[in-house]
Amino acid sequence: MAAISGGKNYHHGDLRNALICAAVDLATEGGPERVVLREAARRVGVSPTAAYRHFDGRGELLRTVRTHARCLLADAMEQAAGREPGADDPALAAERRLAALCRGYVGFAVDQPGLYRAAFCAPRPDGTPGPMPEGRAPEPEVRAFTLLRDALEGLARLGTSRPVVRPAAGAAAWSAVHGLSLLLLEGPFRRLPAQRRNAVVETTLAMVVSGTRAL
Amino acid sequence: MAAISGGKNYHHGDLRNALICAAVDLATEGGPERVVLREAARRVGVSPTAAYRHFDGRGELLRTVRTHARCLLADAMEQAAGREPGADDPALAAERRLAALCRGYVGFAVDQPGLYRAAFCAPRPDGTPGPMPEGRAPEPEVRAFTLLRDALEGLARLGTSRPVVRPAAGAAAWSAVHGLSLLLLEGPFRRLPAQRRNAVVETTLAMVVSGTRAL
DNA sequence: TGTACATCAGTGAACGCGCGTTCACTGATGTAC
DNA sequence: TGTACATCAGTGAACGCGCGTTCACTGATGTAC
Numbered sequence: 297m298a299a300i301s302g303g304k305n306y307h308h309g310d311l312r313n314a315l316i317c318a319a320v321d322l323a324t325e326g327g328p329e330r331v332v333l334r335e336a337a338r339r340v341g342v343s344p345t346a347a348y349r350h351f352d353g354r355g356e357l358l359r360t361v362r363t364h365a366r367c368l369l370a371d372a373m374e375q376a377a378g379r380e381p382g383a384d385d386p387a388l389a390a391e392r393r394l395a396a397l398c399r400g401y402v403g404f405a406v407d408q409p410g411l412y413r414a415a416f417c418a419p420r421p422d423g424t425p426g427p428m429p430e431g432r433a434p435e436p437e438v439r440a441f442t443l444l445r446d447a448l449e450g451l452a453r454l455g456t457s458r459p460v461v462r463p464a465a466g467a468a469a470w471s472a473v474h475g476l477s478l479l480l481l482e483g484p485f486r487r488l489p490a491q492r493r494n495a496v497v498e499t500t501l502a503m504v505v506s507g508t509r510a511l
Numbered sequence: 512m513a514a515i516s517g518g519k520n521y522h523h524g525d526l527r528n529a530l531i532c533a534a535v536d537l538a539t540e541g542g543p544e545r546v547v548l549r550e551a552a553r554r555v556g557v558s559p560t561a562a563y564r565h566f567d568g569r570g571e572l573l574r575t576v577r578t579h580a581r582c583l584l585a586d587a588m589e590q591a592a593g594r595e596p597g598a599d600d601p602a603l604a605a606e607r608r609l610a611a612l613c614r615g616y617v618g619f620a621v622d623q624p625g626l627y628r629a630a631f632c633a634p635r636p637d638g639t640p641g642p643m644p645e646g647r648a649p650e651p652e653v654r655a656f657t658l659l660r661d662a663l664e665g666l667a668r669l670g671t672s673r674p675v676v677r678p679a680a681g682a683a684a685w686s687a688v689h690g691l692s693l694l695l696l697e698g699p700f701r702r703l704p705a706q707r708r709n710a711v712v713e714t715t716l717a718m719v720v721s722g723t724r725a726l
Numbered sequence: 727t728g729t730a731c732a733t734c735a736g737t738g739a740a741c742g743c744g745c746g747t748t749c750a751c752t753g754a755t756g757t758a759c
Numbered sequence: 760t761g762t763a764c765a766t767c768a769g770t771g772a773a774c775g776c777g778c779g780t781t782c783a784c785t786g787a788t789g790t791a792c
Contacts, residue, residue, distance in 0.1 A: 343736070467694075499680060510725070568746070
């Protein structure tokens with residue numbers, strides 16, 4: 297991964313970004329548990345200690361990677377929706393947009409399993425397994441979710457579903473694509489032959505589209 | 512967790528089962544990454560080496576825990592379905608059964624987060640992160656999935672959905688409850704207030720029931 | 727323009743940790759004669 | 760019934776590993792006068 301932005305040149309140049317990029321690479325290769333502070337430093341050619349000038353510790357590095365991964369996921373969804381041909385019927389177009397967003401979502405998960413898992417990892421305080429920390433900063437809005445919710449509202453406005461979409465409809469759609477992604481990635485759908493995988497994906501998308509319409 | 516079955520008494524008595532129970536306890540407390548061979552041995556009061564008389568290594572221990580956790584999940588679903596009052600209308604009863612199974616699924620995940628995560632963990636060869644091992648024994652049938660699929664077939668037979676249910680409908684339903692569970696457990700739904708959580712669960716179940724009917 | 731100084735971003739060695747696994751072993755149990 | 764022996768389920772010490780993190784430090788950069 298290329299550096300995100302050029303910063304002022306001190307000793308290294310832009311160590312914080314370089315570390316983030318290395319960490320994102322690590323997540324791409326092996327998911328969140330592969331994001332190891334020492335290894336990121338090693339790849340950048342810097343001592344592990346140097347990372348502490350820029351991050352509170354592994355936890356903060358991993359949360360930064362997570363934010364980045366969520367961003368890439370949303371980008372993939374938007375690209376998929378952008379490639380979708382419109383339709384004369386605006387209701388049909390809205391329905392297609394929803395399906396395309398979902399397909400983009402699942403496609404990203406399948407193409408980038410490590411990043412996808414990193415996007416939804418729950419970093420424990422210091423890598424130690426245990427209960428979640430209370431009183432952490434509130435969860436930032438996840439754009440992937442916003443995209444789904446807005447697409448559902450778009451559908452609702454066009455009258456193919458009830459005029460007022462249930463507020464949790466987006467969450468329901470998200471649940472379906474998230475579960476599908478993980479079952480494909482590391483769950484029991486992992487070894488399904490390509491054709492069956494495809495059927496599972498398309499059936500799930502059909503369930504989402506028609507199931508949220510009925511809400 | 513109590514011992515599963517009494518075995519012949521050699522030195523320890525039934526070390527294999529004792530280790531499994533300790534490992535299941537560990538998973539209950541902290542999920543799959545908490546299942547540590549040395550700690551299980553410690554709890555049973557035995558040297559780590561002793562475990563190697565009964566397991567190939569940590570991998571096999573963890574897979575055993577996973578099987579156990581999947582079993583408990585299916586039990587919870589069946590119990591939830593058993594508690595559901597029947598209905599005069601058999602179609603309504605079948606629909607309620609499906610919803611009850613799903614509720615049981617999500618309920619188990621929320622009540623037993625560690626076990627639930629263990630039920631769907633993907634043990635890497637030796638705990639080392641990396642690519643999945645190829646050519647492992649085929650995935651055993653997951654009873655939770657069978658329950659969902661059969662419930663959907665039950666619905667189909669009663670004519671509230673198309674006569675022939677799409678074969679992947681069960682997978683779609685599973686995706687929804689799996690994703691919902693994980694988003695509630697360790698994802699962005701984690702901190703939702705109780706009322707919103709409930710709305711999300713019920714909306715997702717409604718999507719599953721009506722969405723699979725339309726398939 | 728030159729110099730003294732503060733600041734800042736890095737280094738290198740070390741700490742403590744706990745893991746999975748292997749080795750050569752021991753002591754109890756069961757068994758053949 | 761007694762004894763020699765094989766088997767089996769455990770022990771204890773050690774290996775190598777890599778992690779996150781802290782410590783006292785150094786050397787480069789920027790700055791006030």
